[in-house]
Amino acid sequence: MIDSDEIMTIRQMCEAYDVTPRTLRFYEAKELIFPVREGQKRLFTKRDRARLKLILRGKRFGFSLEEIRQLLELYHVGDQQQTQLQATYDVAQERLADMERQREELGEAIEDFKEQMDWLHKVIASQAEPRDAAE
Amino acid sequence: MIDSDEIMTIRQMCEAYDVTPRTLRFYEAKELIFPVREGQKRLFTKRDRARLKLILRGKRFGFSLEEIRQLLELYHVGDQQQTQLQATYDVAQERLADMERQREELGEAIEDFKEQMDWLHKVIASQAEPRDAAE
DNA sequence: GTAAAAGTTGACGTTAACGTAAAGGGGACG
DNA sequence: CGTCCCCTTTACGTTAACGTCAACTTTTAC
Incomplete structure (x- = not known):
């Protein structure tokens, strides 16, 4: 399985999910994914892949990226108060x-x-x- | 019922379906609806209303207007050959x-x-x- | 009869979601 | 050491789906 590897380069991501580098950078700029950096280069984690799947799914349902971003926030639930x-x-x-x-x-x-x-x-x-x- | 009347003006359409005149004219330009003319003015028939409903529904599902137009063609089935x-x-x-x-x-x-x-x-x-x- | 309301045709502006091209860094290889 | 190849940022281009504004005609109301 592709997803079992811990991190992936941008090109691996593109082939795995059929998107362009530009799209991934764009999603990062819009704070939909948060690839880590090795020097200057982006590396995508399991979390980014899970998010990307939800993004692509949301798009198929006609959600805008902004709507999807808000949905992803609901999935996050970090260190929130009661x-x-x-x-x-x-x-x-x-x-x-x-x-x-x-x-x-x-x-x-x-x-x-x-x-x-x-x-x-x-x-x-x-x-x-x-x-x-x-x- | 609004839809029971045979024809409607553009403003009536806008209020009934919560769209702007520009939107209806745009849909006409894209050949999604075909209002008849009374002089210069557009008049919308039952057929246009049915189409508009499908258009708005399609949009909610994330279809593009072009995809919707093709779907509407399937609904038409005019004088086609076997x-x-x-x-x-x-x-x-x-x-x-x-x-x-x-x-x-x-x-x-x-x-x-x-x-x-x-x-x-x-x-x-x-x-x-x-x-x-x-x- | 005239003024407001409603409708029309351009034509340019706007936003989302990328595409694409330019210019450059860094490391692997022959 | 040079040259690919992969990656980067910056920045302008593009398409869809309308919004908006100007200039004009036509209808309706008084």
């Missing part, structure tokens, strides 16, 4: 509700789409065999 | 598979997120009552 933790939990619950709503809506969209396809299928079938059994 | 219809159906099936994959992945994301929240909940609980029953 009240902060509770606040984090509350926000997380809202995000969760958002995601579940989105899943439901996606379900509706899929059902609608299937209906259209069924209708289309009938059109094709009826047009394919206009005659019953003649000839 | 072979074209079949091709349309095939493409539709791929799109459907894409959407179902996205739904599954969203499900995974939700489960992962819930796990994190459960863990967070435990941290909060254990930190709230560090003592058993003393005092």
Whole structure:
């Protein structure tokens, strides 16, 4: 497994996750990932890879990088105070509700789409065999 | 119901769907909707409203306007030939598979997120009552 | 009849999310 | 020692999806 290695270079990351160096640097600039430095060179840890996976997943769902950054903050939970933790939990619950709503809506969209396809299928079938059994 | 009226002006559309005139004109320019003209003015039909709903829905799922336009084409199915219809159906099936994959992945994301929240909940609980029953 | 409201067409501005090109450091190799 | 190769920073370019503003016509209200 690629992920079992502790650290990776930028090029290894790019090949593993199909992104460009520019994209990784951009994500670092936006504080979505935090590669460590060996001199000047970036080295990506397991944590960065986990974050990158979540970033790419979030993008597929249509989240902006800023929204994703806020979601990643919820995953972090560093040395927060009790009240902060509770606040984090509350926000997380809202995000969760958002995601579940989105899943439901996606379900509706899929059902609608299937209906259209069924209708289309009938059109094709009826047009394919206009005659019953003649000839 | 708003949608029961046959045609609507641009302003009515904007209020009904919470978009700006610019957005509707932009969608027309991109051939996503086709308002009819009364002189110079645009009038939006039931068909445009149905399309707009799909556009806004698609956007929430992270589709680009170009992807949405192609999806809308699948909904249209005008005066196509038999072979074209079949091709349309095939493409539709791929799109459907894409959407179902996205739904599954969203499900995974939700489960992962819930796990994190459960863990967070435990941290909060254990930190709230560090003592058993003393005092 | 005229003034406000609503609509139109350009055309330039803006933001997000990178792409791309220039200029240069550092170490491995023949 | 020179020359790749990989990496770096800096900086300008690009595309999508509109926002915004100017200049004008048309309709509606009084």
